[in-house]
Structure formats: C-alpha cells, structure tokens
Amino acid sequence: MDNSKIGLHISGQFNKELEDVRNKVLAMGGLVEQQIELAVTAFSTGDMEMADLVIKQDDQVDTLEMAIDQECMQILALRQAEAFDLRLLITVIKVINELEHIGDLAEQIAKIAVHLSNTERSKSNQYYELEHMGELVQNMLHGALDVFARMNIEDVITITGWDKNVDREYDNIIRLLIIRMMADPRNINRMLDMLWIARSLERIGDLACNVCEHIVYMVKGEDVRHLTQRELEKKLKE
C-alpha cells in the first residue's frame, strides 16, 4: 500500500498537517536509531563523548515526543478525523511512545558505558556479541520506520521474524555471562553491566515489533497485538 490515501483529503490543510506529523515521527525515529548505534559503540569503544551525546539526545527525543503528541491532540480536536486519518493519529501517539521508550533504553546503555569506563576495561572484542545484538535491533527499528514511511506492511513479518534471532542472541549472551561470573566472581560487576545492556537491547527488539503492530493497525484497521508470528503472517496475507 502506498501513501495515496493521504492525498485524498478535501482539505489540503488537513493533508499538510498529517504529512507534517508523519515527517516529525520519522525524524524522531531517526534520532532514536542513531542513539542505539552510538550507545553500543560508546560502550564497546569506551568513547565517553559519544555516551554523553546519547544522554543529551534523549532530551531531544523527549521534547519531540511531547511536541508530536500535542500536535496530534490539536488535529484531533479541530478535525473530525475518521477511518484511516483517525488511525494514523492514534498510531502516531502510540509509536512515539515506543520510540521514547527505546531512547530511554539507549540512554541507559550509554550510562552503563560511562560507568564501565570508570572501572577496569577488558579488550573490546569481548563485547562482540553485544555489538552484534545492537546491530540486529537497530536494523529492526530501521525496518519498522521504513514500514511507517512507505506503509509496506508486507515487510512487517520479516522484521518481527528478526526478533527471534535477537532473543536467541540474548539467551546465548546471558548463558555466557553466567559462566564468566561463576569462573571468576571478581567479574560479576562488569558482567552485570553487560547483562543490563543485553536486556535493554532485547527490549528494544520487542518495542520495534510493537511499532510494526501499531502500523499494521493503522493500515489494515486490525489489532494484531499478542498474535504468534504464524498468526501474524496469516493475517497479513488476508
């Protein structure tokens, strides 16, 4: 499905307002995507300026969320939005909430990076697994934002499918960290830092899936939350 629905308004002004909201969501999403990448890099390289940037970016993300939220409320109050337009506005309100939460998780990773840089660091290659998990969830968010931009919901099943890999990586990392903790209890604090980062990345994957589900609702008008991957696949083929 393309964006043509948005062009069908009698009111060109209403049309412009909806386009403006969509663009702001994509800008906010791009910023959050960058936060994930920088946070994981700051953690693995120990670049503290980068970590500080991620923490600063979170204020911008919060401000964007509140601004877009308010814009949607104004449109809802002034226009009798119906059908697709109403779903678009409500979806935006839900999606920016997920994005704000992802930004918080990226900020948490950046704060752990700062904390870790103050403790003894081991070789960066030790962080390979987390870097890879970071790339996976960043790709998921990128894909979700692309679905929002192009409304190509047939891509949703690919993105939600990636979450299985994220969960598998997460389980492996946790197992590995527990083995390292048991092998040398002096590692426990550093291993716990990595454990929190793995957990945050795993959550980001879930939130990217939520974004996809919201967009499916916007486009199809069907609530596909709490479906299994197979059920979702079936629904999208209908």
Place this chain on the structure above:
Amino acid sequence: MDNSKIGLHISGQFNKELEDVRNKVLAMGGLVEQQIELAVTAFSTGDMEMADLVIKQDDQVDTLEMAIDQECMQILALRQAEAFDLRLLITVIKVINELEHIGDLAEQIAKIAVHLSNTERSKSNQYYELEHMGELVQNMLHGALDVFARMNIEDVITITGWDKNVDREYDNIIRLLIIRMMADPRNINRMLDMLWIARSLERIGDLACNVCEHIVYMVKGEDVRHLTQRELEKKLKE
C-alpha cells in the same frame, strides 16, 4: 476536582459511553493490581497454582486492553470529542498500555517463580526485601488507579514520591544480591532470578508514575512527563 465534568454532556449516551470506558479501565487496573500481588506471593511461597493463575490472567489483561482500545477508537470516530472528553479518551488509550505492560512484568515474575520452584529453594524469609518492594509498587498502582477514579490529582505527588523508596529498595537489593553472588558463585543463578524480579518491580513503579502523569494531563491538560519531582509538585500547585 470531581467527576462532574463527565455529567455536563448534552448527549446522555456519550456520557454513558465515557463512564463505561472509565469503569473498564478500573476493572483492568484491578486485575493487574491482583497480578502483582499474586506473582510476588507465588514467588515467595513457591505456590505454582498461583503463578499459573497470574500467567492466565495476563491473557485477560491483553483482551481487556484491546477491547477498551477499540471502544475508544469507536467513540473518537463517532463523536466530535473535545477538550476534557478528548483528553479522557486519549489518556485511557495511554493508561491501558501502561497497565498491559505492568501485567507483562507480573507475568514475568510468575514465570521466574515457576522456574525457581524447579530449582533448590532457600528459606522464604530470604525474599523479604522483594516482598516489601512488591507491596510498595502495588500501593503505587492502587494509588494511581484511585487518582483515575476520583481525579484527585493532588494525590499524584505522594504516589510519585513513593517511587524514590522503590528505587532505594531496588539499589539495596541489587547490592545485596551481588554480595551473595560473590560470596558463593553457586548462588548466581538463583540470585539472577531475584535480580530480574527486582528489576521488574522497579519498572512497575515507573509505569505507575507514568499512569499518574497521564491522568494529570487528562485533568489539567498539561503534559507533566519528564519533570523532576519538585517541578511536578510546583505544577500541581498552580
């Protein structure tokens, strides 16, 4: 502020619809509150039937969320909701999302309880700290739902204030668990289970605060997210 605003509608039917939505949110909230209590008890007593009940309840919570969401969308589509009514409907959509998330966290605690019951259990009094933290966040949610029912937003500052105690308890528990892990690495798996539960309870406290912030927006029409406790206090006195 009382509920009288809700009584001011020309359309008695619209009024009935809004009341119905509010009551369903309170029913959903009550169910989630019970999930927290049962999940923590199941964990500390090893009562597996109770843990299974919490996991089953999560399906009810998900179903309620989707039903209330749909009801709000129908009202938004059919009525030109404005001002307070519009804020009420959008707030409900946000609040049930937080409640659904709290339900998921309670379900996670119940699943850990099941996992723990399959491993060697130590004396229940070891779980005192987590039980107390569970009571704290349950009270926070109860308070938040009471604010929603009575719209007495002056109580919000008390509830968000409790979150400081939750965070303090959380930090103490994490420190304690790390000490226990270092003392005996054979404890690590069980200590990590408790660590995940502490983390879930800490998140529930945050989500209860989010619920309060949404309700302040509904009543005052002001977005008070991302404020410090002192800034929030000042805003509520305005």
